[in-house]
Amino acid sequence: MMAGSLTVTAIVTSRRDGILYGGAAPVFYGKDHDEVERIALWLSRITNMDVHDLHDGTMFLSLPKGSH
Amino acid sequence: MxxxxxxxxxxxxxxxxxxxxxxxxxxxxxxxxxxxxxxxxxxxxxxxxxxxxxxxxxxxxxxxxxxxxxxxxxxxxxxxxxxxxxxxxxxxxxxxxxxxxxxxxxxxxxxxxxxxxxxxxxxxxxxxxxxxxxxxxxxxxxxxxxxxxxxxxxxxxxGRRVGQVMVARVGKIWFKEQSLLMVDDCMMMEVGLRESQEKWLKEGVGIMIEPRNAKGQAVLWDYSQRQAIAHDVAAICGVQTDVGYPELTPLVRMTMPRGDGTAALAIIPVQRDVDALIHAVHNVPVLETAKGHPITGKFFDRQRGRERSGGGEAS
Structure with missing residues (x-):
């Protein structure tokens, strides 16, 4: 309910070189920003999660406030 | 008997x-x-x-x-x-x-x-x-x-209504650094999807909620109070959101880091009637949980030099 308990649940990125393994969230690869945004949009509509943009070719999904 | x-x-x-x-x-x-x-x-x-x-x-x-x-x-x-x-x-x-x-x-x-x-x-x-x-x-x-x-x-x-301690006015919806949703100078949330950003810019309405006095300053620090405002306004004016569109959900956030009790509401109403939205905000009851906040108490006088807070609020 309260802010501060957000969890990153999926990462979509076009920066293949920047991917570090060992994290808890699945990583989706898109070749450019358009594809990253398309994947993020689909994941968001399917899973009902918030999409956030880090503006470096990476977007991530998190559980919206009020859903946990 | x-x-x-x-x-x-x-x-x-x-x-x-x-x-x-x-x-x-x-x-x-x-x-x-x-x-x-x-x-x-x-x-x-x-x-x-x-x-x-x-x-x-x-x-x-x-x-x-x-x-x-x-x-x-x-x-x-x-x-x-x-x-x-x-x-x-x-x-x-x-x-x-x-x-x-x-x-x-x-x-x-x-x-x-x-x-x-x-x-x-x-x-x-x-x-x-x-x-x-x-x-x-x-x-x-x-x-x-x-x-x-x-x-x-x-x-x-x-009980009291929000309109008695706060005054609402229209604010401008814009995006800072491409994806931070703002109402005037209050940051609301990060909206990553371009589609949703365009929706906010086209149909979103921002309402600034400013305190009338020291008691009004305290009210919105209560998270429940802000949620109540979002709920009531959405119930009265309608809201364009659904499951699967969490970034279109209306929300109320404080103007940080200024922290003077001013908050903003961002909502995509069904009908774009600003007067109705403002009226709806004014009509929300002040919750009991929001009343007894220490900053209106006599021990914590934030208002020194501007106006006296008038002592603690019994609740």
Whole structure:
């Protein structure tokens, strides 16, 4: 309910070189920003999660406030 | 009650008390923008409890006068049953919270549940006043006293509205650094999807909520209070959101890091009526949880040099 308990649940990125393994969230690869945004949009509509943009070719999904 | 060599029963007192008591429950049974209760089943259960409450109130003094102490004691036991009303309402609202797009929030639920409980005591009190006056004076006076008590209790029981301590005005919706949703200088949230950003810019409305005085400053620091504002405004003006579109959900955030009690509401209403939105914000009740905040207390005078806060708020 309260802010501060957000969890990153999926990462979509076009920066293949920047991917570090060992994290808890699945990583989706898109070749450019358009594809990253398309994947993020689909994941968001399917899973009902918030999409956030880090503006470096990476977007991530998190559980919206009020859903946990 | 009564019978044998005991004093006569004050039937008139009981009847008058029950009438004014039930009337008070009927008058406080408003199906307003909160849309609750709004079904015949809801009315019936509320009215039935109101009737029982007014019977308890109406009977109390006649029972004492008739020296029926056992009966009077039993009535106090019956009165404790109304504590369950709050629990019942809380459970109901909590159960439907999961399927509400814009949640009421725990503070608002507590507030509504408390009001439901309180309205039964209100009916009881009105009935008590009406029947007491009838016992000692006359039928007409009993009825009049009951109605006066009804009016006074309703006035006393009505809480403050956000509009009394805060003033709302339109703010501009824009995006800072491409994806941070802003209303004037208040940051709301990060909206990553271009599609949703365009939706916000085209149809979103921003409302700045500014405190009128020191008490207003304290109110919005309560997270439940802000959730209540988002819920009520969405309930009145409609909101374009659904499951799968969490970034279109209306929200209220404080202007940080300024922290002067100013907040902003961002919403995509169904109908773009700014006056209705502002009116809706003003009409939200000030929650009890938001009232007793220490910054309006005498120990923490943030207002020194500007205006005195006027001491602590009893809640």
């Amino acid at each position: 009564g019978g044998g060599s005991k004093p006569p029963v004050h039937w008139h007192a009981i009847v008058i008390g029950m009438i004014v008591g039930t009337l008070s429950r009927l008058l406080t049974l408003r199906s307003d923008y909160r849309q609750y209760p709004s079904t015949p089943a809801g009315y019936v259960s509320a009215l039935a409890l109101g009737l029982i409450a007014s019977f308890i109130g109406a009977e109390f003094v006649p029972a004492l006068v008739g020296k029926e102490y056992t009966a009077a004691t039993f009535l106090t036991v019956a009165a404790t049953q109304f504590r369950d009303v709050r629990k019942m309402e809380r459970e109901t609202l909590k159960n439907i919270e999961g399927s509400t797009l814009v949640e009421r929030g725990p503070g608002y639920i507590e507030g509504i549940a408390k009001v439901f409980e309180e309205r039964n005591y209100l009916a009881m009190g009105t009935a008590l006043v009406g029947s007491t006056v009838e016992v000692y004076f006359h039928l007409i006076w009993g009825a009049i006293a009951g109605l006066v008590a009804l009016g006074a209790l309703v006035l006393l029981a009505s």
